[in-house]
Amino acid sequence: MKRVTIHDVAETAGVSLATVDRVLNGRPGVRKTTIEKVQKAVDTLNYKPDIFAAGLAKKRLYRFHFLIPNGPNAFMEDLTREAATHAQTLSSDRMHVHVEPIDAFDGHRVAGTLAILDSSVCDGVAVVAPAFPEVRAAIDRLQDRGVPVVTLVSDHPSSTRQHFVGIDNVAAGRTAGRLLGRFLPRQPAKIALVAGSLGLRDHADRYAGCRAVIEADFPHLELLKAREGRDDNARNQDLVQRLLNDHPDVAGLYNIGAGNRGAIAALKASGRADDIVFVGHELTPYTSQALRKNILDAVIAQDPGHEIRSAIRVLKALSDGAPIIEGQERIGIDVFLKDNLPESPDVTKST
Amino acid sequence: MKRVTIHDVAETAGVSLATVDRVLNGRPGVRKTTIEKVQKAVDTLNYKPDIFAAGLAKKRLYRFHFLIPNGPNAFMEDLTREAATHAQTLSSDRMHVHVEPIDAFDGHRVAGTLAILDSSVCDGVAVVAPAFPEVRAAIDRLQDRGVPVVTLVSDHPSSTRQHFVGIDNVAAGRTAGRLLGRFLPRQPAKIALVAGSLGLRDHADRYAGCRAVIEADFPHLELLKAREGRDDNARNQDLVQRLLNDHPDVAGLYNIGAGNRGAIAALKASGRADDIVFVGHELTPYTSQALRKNILDAVIAQDPGHEIRSAIRVLKALSDGAPIIEGQERIGIDVFLKDNLPESPDVTKST
DNA sequence: AATTTCTTGAGGTGCGTTACTCATCAATAG
DNA sequence: CTATTGATGAGTAACGCACCTCAAGAAATT
Secondary structure, X not given: OOOOOHHHHHHHHOOOHHHHHHHHOOOOOOOHHHHHHHHHHHHHHOOOOOHHHHHHHHOOOEEEEEEEEOOOOHHHHHHHHHXXXXXXXXXXHOEEEEEEEEOOOOHHHHHHHHHOOOOOOOOXXXXXXXXXXXXXXXXXXXXHOOXXXXXXXXXXXXXXXXXXXXXXXXXXXXXXXXXHHHHOOOOOEEEEEEEOOOOOHHHHHHHHHXXXXXXXXXXXXXXXXXXXXXXXXXXHHHHHHHHHHHOOOXXXXXXXXOOHHHHHHHHHHXXXXXXXXXXXXXXXXXXXXXXXXXXXXXXXXXXXXXXXXXXXXXXXXXXXXXXXXXXXXXXXXXXXXXXXXXXXXOOOXXX | OOOOOXXXXXXXXXXXXXXXXXXXXXXXXXXXXXXXXXHHHHHHHOOOOOHXXXXXXXXXXXXXXXXXXXXXXXXXXXXXHHHHHHHHHHHHHOEEEEEEEEOOOOHHHHHXXXXXXXXXXXXXEEEOOOOOHHHHHHHHHHHHOOOOEEEEOOOOOOOOOOEEEOOOHHXXXXXXXXXXXXXXXXXXXXXXXXXXXXOOHHHHHHHHHHHHHHHHHOOOEEEOOOEEOOOOHHHHHHHHHHHHHHOOOEEEEEEOOOOHHHHHHHHHHHOOOOOOEEEEEOOOHHHHHHHHOOOOOEEEEOOHHHHXXXXXXXXXXXXXXXXXXXXXXXXXXXXXOOOOOOOOOOOOOOO
């Protein structure tokens, strides 16, 4: 069980240490046949470089920037908190995670933030990318400069980002639709929809997924036109209140985006919270409590901790040129009922 | 942004390198006041040892043994596969994960396997612990010998195991109960129950959770007496077939344990698959397909990949004497409908 | 044949810790 | 006053790899 070192590789390949080093680190000046000899030796010996020694010698440093929207959004706050927590924990692992709050509605500012980054200050970027063309362009340019970029939560499929860490929002919407369909009695009824903005890709995807399922499998249910509340609690409260007033026969409510607090308040005030099946997104102290109180009936969520850790793993792999284990990086669409809530609502303690 | 090394600590503490080393590694022969001086220097400089250098110098090796039941259980096979996959990946991280299949029904054999381990051959053990007193005793003895032990999937709360990696099965049962209650129409009906054995702690917990929810929130539903099929497909098929025959008014089915394949077959054969709400556990190729075909209506699951990774992290932390980040190690109770299934049914590829 | 270019060997240094040994020096006990 | 113990300094050899230099032989070019 002794470790295989470059010495062993050199010996069995019949070359010198220097040559092995040249091959292993892709340095020039080695004949093709020699390269193959070395590679064969590596394979037969199953040589793996010692990450400790390599890391030490390389003085490797992983400097990652996380751009996460600020603002009063509980989910983004969770993301930020998780990232900050890991920034602490991982500083001993030669990883410097820098969390930079961004204004998700100001594309130029975000693009500007991305524009000043390059490989001299940063080895990888994870960004919750607002869907502006200038942001997409900035991502592409960053990649050209050799900085790997992963998109977080919200994807930019047309950009050259190396990886997307997040959930399939169409599937999430389908899941919401099925829960609504199955929780509601099998009789004609209306379902009210509230979104942040259908201009946002994730919201549009969820909407499409939900609609597809309802139309296909629950044709007795009627989806009302989606109202846009910009993920704002006050606006959502107002919207839901009005929807409930205008439609006494609304039996279901799906909040596609954030701002559940407003919807919860309106539903509570209406006195119809028990009768209306309400499905929302993201686990927060508010949605947890609403689930416990039977105001919310189900929450579709993604785990911010998993997402941050996955993003870090992926960025590290990209920096190292290591392969990404797809199965490990798949973010699940979590379904929470009142019974399978995690024990503590605050995901992370300040330890 | 320069790295702080022990040299810096030694300098600002006004002591020698050797003394810093003694303090940092808890070696004897240092006066209390000196220890404090060093510690203060560490704090003010915010010194963190370089894991690369430390790992290299220490020639640290993490040898973990995973004892996982063999036999034709898809979930255990997944666990085994995940562990094996990580054994490969992590060998470069100086971790040697050894997977040892055990016979979960032979307590003495398992206890014997545990008995021959000690700190000279193994730095940590994760075991899917069969609920035999001799196994519990063996775990306790292993810990006494200085080998940290975590229980996996199935807990031994009364043993001295350092940690449990798995889900809260009462909550899982509650979740199943609520899904049944909400998916079924609000009218009197019977729910059939199949378990592996109510002598198994996890199964008993799930049963209790399900019963509690049904009785409290869905009193119009009647839970039939749980039949025990020993997680065996043939037996389960037989059981379900008989249950459906004997009770034409059965509207729901909850398979508490493994052996979904048998239940699925029986349900399919009965021609009542579409009408009966069927909730089961664990995501396998069979349950995935049954969900897609509307035979299964919901699957409660735990992610074997998460569990293996969590166990490894916990064992590593225990070996290092490092703290465990509870929030990160909490295993979620996953709910799968046909819409939020992971893309590929086989969780891991052979790369 | 002379010259240039390519390829390889030999060797060294540094990375930050760990885990030693050996030598001091002081305080304390006998 | 000496022997003993305790606390500390000083130094060093790994650990395995990355990266660099210098030199020399081989091959290709002119």
